Amino acid sequence: MAPKKTFARLPILLAFLSLLAVGVQAQEPGNNFNVVESSFRQGDSIQVKTLRRTSDSISLLVNYILGSEEQATLHLVIAGNSPSKPAFDPRQRAVIKKGQGTVMLHFPHAYPGLPCVSLNHHTTGSVLGHLYFGNPDDIAAARMPGVGQSSGGGGSATPSGIVQVKLAKIILPVVGCEKASPAELFEYLSVKSRDYDPTTNDFRLKGLPIMVTSKRKDSLALSLDLQNIPLGEAIRHAAKLGDFRVTYTDTGVVIGDLEENTQASAPAGAPAAQESSPVADKAGRIIFPFVGAENVSFEEAIEYIRVRSRDLDPDKTGIEIAIKPGPPSDKVANLDLKNIPLPTLLGHVAELFGYTVATDAKGYVLTPRS
Numbered sequence: 001m002a003p004k005k006t007f008a009r010l011p012i013l014l015a016f017l018s019l020l021a022v023g024v025q026a027q028e029p030g031n032n033f034n035v036v037e038s039s040f041r042q043g044d045s046i047q048v049k050t051l052r053r054t055s056d057s058i059s060l061l062v063n064y065i066l067g068s069e070e071q072a073t074l075h076l077v078i079a080g081n082s083p084s085k086p087a088f089d090p091r092q093r094a095v096i097k098k099g100q101g102t103v104m105l106h107f108p109h110a111y112p113g114l115p116c117v118s119l120n121h122h123t124t125g126s127v128l129g130h131l132y133f134g135n136p137d138d139i140a141a142a143r144m145p146g147v148g149q150s151s152g153g154g155g156s157a158t159p160s161g162i163v164q165v166k167l168a169k170i171i172l173p174v175v176g177c178e179k180a181s182p183a184e185l186f187e188y189l190s191v192k193s194r195d196y197d198p199t200t201n202d203f204r205l206k207g208l209p210i211m212v213t214s215k216r217k218d219s220l221a222l223s224l225d226l227q228n229i230p231l232g233e234a235i236r237h238a239a240k241l242g243d244f245r246v247t248y249t250d251t252g253v254v255i256g257d258l259e260e261n262t263q264a265s266a267p268a269g270a271p272a273a274q275e276s277s278p279v280a281d282k283a284g285r286i287i288f289p290f291v292g293a294e295n296v297s298f299e300e301a302i303e304y305i306r307v308r309s310r311d312l313d314p315d316k317t318g319i320e321i322a323i324k325p326g327p328p329s330d331k332v333a334n335l336d337l338k339n340i341p342l343p344t345l346l347g348h349v350a351e352l353f354g355y356t357v358a359t360d361a362k363g364y365v366l367t368p369r370s
Helices: 002-024 136-142 161-169 182-195 231-241 278-285 298-312 342-353
Strands: 034-040 045-053 057-079 093-108 114-121 127-134 171-180 210-212 222-230 244-248 253-257 287-296 320-323 333-341 355-359 363-368
Touching: 034 045, 034 182, 045 114, 045 127, 057 127, 127 182, 161 222, 161 231, 171 182, 171 231, 182 210, 182 222, 182 231, 222 231, 222 333, 231 244, 231 253, 231 342, 278 342, 278 363, 287 298, 287 342, 298 320, 298 342, 333 342, 342 355, 342 363
Parallel strands: 210 253, 320 363
Antiparallel strands: 034 127, 045 057, 057 093, 057 114, 114 127, 171 222, 244 253, 287 333, 355 363
């Protein structure tokens, strides 16, 4: 009976060896590729070991490490516009268990676009991570927001199009990060945006890419504690913590370092970054070692800053903060910040409650957004 088992497995073995052989020939047209974008939770990873791509199919051997869940699924999809929308093939999917291993994925009837292996929750189907790979032609065919876009040099101070919609429509119920690097914090926000994106039912298009180009992306420890907040506001709060510059392309968000003469690109609630005055100079020297409060109102937060600034000021005079009248609000927020300058803290609170910040001869003036 042994020979029968051997012959029964022969087609599988031949297919496996054929795939390995093609993987070695990385320079073949259509089979060379680059990783375009990769995003996973801590403890998870995916690596394309070998690729075979023909005019109408894609086959992969994928190495995986699953550490965040006991069980998950891998899906091979293509980001692109299929004219015929082929039905899902079971070979595009593989169930994996906690640990590491290798699986084969196959996409028949492939069409132009950017291949993607996604890691999904086994029961809810929510995306836990993804790996986009391909060549420039694949990227062009995908026309997918944020994928494969250059992060250097361009960008606008204000969002538009689908980016603007997603920044406003994606509401994050909880944002909780403690002592995370900027790269980790913004990746966390990007992953969360996919989980809570109501703008599309296509998981390939869910969420918003956030690219960190700052040279300090691994050198800071940032903490953020927010609730029921739009994605755009969460990004601005996070940027304030590290004094980052936020710009927007037509497909995503770029987090970079502040540069000279970029006042127009600063987050909307921040004090004027290039303005030099005795008030701004003094406020910049007042550092709050720790700010921790839960369910505080806007007035309570500002009063805390006023009082605490006097304690931390060597002159014991603190900084004057005036609030212009606005509509009543019962909004509350949580604050969990460390080693933060007074101007950054004030801008952070202003963003949370919908105020802008300016300086005058006496101190800071907070004005409700219209």
